[in-house]
Amino acid sequence: MLRFWFKEFPQYPCDHTDYWRTRLISYALLVTTSYFLLLTIINIVTFSNFSLALLDGTGLLFSLGIFAWFRATGNVTVASWAVTIMVTALILLFVTSAKGYSHSLYWATLVPPFAFFLLGRKFGTAVSTFTFFICVLVVYKQMETQQPGYFAFGSLLNVIEVSVAHILLFRFYEQARSSAYNTLAIRNTEILQLAETDKLTGLFNREKLESTLITLLSKVDEQHPLSVMLLDVDHFKKINDQYGHFEGDKVLRVLAKKLQELMREEDVVARWGGEEFVVLCATTSLEKAMQLAQRIREDIAKQVISGHALTISVGVAQYVPSDSLDSLLGRADVGLYQAKNNGRNSVIAA
Numbered sequence: 001m002l003r004f005w006f007k008e009f010p011q012y013p014c015d016h017t018d019y020w021r022t023r024l025i026s027y028a029l030l031v032t033t034s035y036f037l038l039l040t041i042i043n044i045v046t047f048s049n050f051s052l053a054l055l056d057g058t059g060l061l062f063s064l065g066i067f068a069w070f071r072a073t074g075n076v077t078v079a080s081w082a083v084t085i086m087v088t089a090l091i092l093l094f095v096t097s098a099k100g101y102s103h104s105l106y107w108a109t110l111v112p113p114f115a116f117f118l119l120g121r122k123f124g125t126a127v128s129t130f131t132f133f134i135c136v137l138v139v140y141k142q143m144e145t146q147q148p149g150y151f152a153f154g155s156l157l158n159v160i161e162v163s164v165a166h167i168l169l170f171r172f173y174e175q176a177r178s179s180a181y182n183t184l185a186i187r188n189t190e191i192l193q194l195a196e197t198d199k200l201t202g203l204f205n206r207e208k209l210e211s212t213l214i215t216l217l218s219k220v221d222e223q224h225p226l227s228v229m230l231l232d233v234d235h236f237k238k239i240n241d242q243y244g245h246f247e248g249d250k251v252l253r254v255l256a257k258k259l260q261e262l263m264r265e266e267d268v269v270a271r272w273g274g275e276e277f278v279v280l281c282a283t284t285s286l287e288k289a290m291q292l293a294q295r296i297r298e299d300i301a302k303q304v305i306s307g308h309a310l311t312i313s314v315g316v317a318q319y320v321p322s323d324s325l326d327s328l329l330g331r332a333d334v335g336l337y338q339a340k341n342n343g344r345n346s347v348i349a350a
């Protein structure tokens with residue numbers, strides 16, 4: 001119903017640091033505008049108190065003025081100050097006019113949540129300190145006159161109103177905080193995904209491959225051997241030279257997808273760099289890995305990849321206890337080198 005009141009500013013999307021400020025400014029102006037409008041009407045219609053109605057009418061115009069100006073400019077900093085000053089002035093006016101009766105002081109507790117949220121730590125502290133200083137002063141003056149405090153029905157309403165305002169404000173804070181955390185969590189997941197994905201092919205990149213290999217190595221034992229394959233496209237340079245780099249990229253993308261389809265679900269396929277790919281085969285002996293690599297080499301040779309007939313050479317190695325990460329991949333590289341020397345389109349174990 002009140003959607004027209006809350007303008008979405010394109011410069012403040014929901015993950016922008018000022019997004020929730022724009023919301024609180026709009027909420028505060030909605031409350032102050034309604035408050036002044038109501039009091040103006042009551043003072044005219046019920047009490048015929050036109051001087052008070054004039055005062056409330058001025059407040060109404062002031063509140064609407066800030067609202068219209070904020071909608072037009074989207075200036076959060078100035079609107080934050082305007083709203084904080086208006087809310088603080090209203091509260092202090094009430095506290096001083098009520099001569100510091102206890103129920104009126106309760107309103108002052110609304111200032112810190114406003115001031116800190118809209119103005120930040122430094123000015124929030126300043127405005128809150130100023131407000132509480134005025135409250136202390138008012139109470140001190142009251143002490144001098146020895147005026148006894150009293151509570152009437154109005155006082156009770158005041159306490160209830162401030163309590164409700166407190167709950168709403170803290171709900172607002174919690175929403176802003178959890179929204180920020182959720183956005184952060186989504187961003188973190190995206191960043192993590194970017195950090196471990198090869199941009200061209202969408203496969204795991206070298207960093208992710210190495211961390212996965214370290215994890216898999218910790219699980220290796222006699223029943224769970226681990227083998228790796230290093231695959232390289234034969235004469236890939238020709239595709240680039242003949243058809244251009246973009247076509248070469250397209251071929252790499254399609255080939256990466258094909259490799260993933262051809263591998264078993266449990267195999268980890270990654271782009272090592274350039275036109276080289278690595279496959280980690282957990283719980284796979286050298287013999288089994290050789291069979292798998294041969295099957296894949298044959299499949300690739302039979303298929304047309306993005307309009308090109310391709311072949312691959314593969315080096316295969318099985319982890320032995322004396323291996324480090326580098327020596328294991330190094331041995332697969334030796335196998336690949338031999339496969340290339342053997343005339344390519346072949347698989348060699350090392």
Ligand SMILES: Nc1nc2c(ncn2[C@@H]2O[C@H](COP(=O)(O)OP(=O)(O)OP(=O)(O)O)[C@@H](O)[C@H]2O)c(=O)[nH]1
Binds near residue numbers: 246275
């Ligand atoms: N399009 C494209 N080309 C790449 C990319 N990374 C590396 N290359 C190219 O891959 C080619 C690799 O060439 P070489 O190392 O000579 O190997 P090759 O032509 O495949 O020959 P052999 O491996 O000996 O069979 C080079 O032309 C690189 O520019 C990439 O991300 N995209």
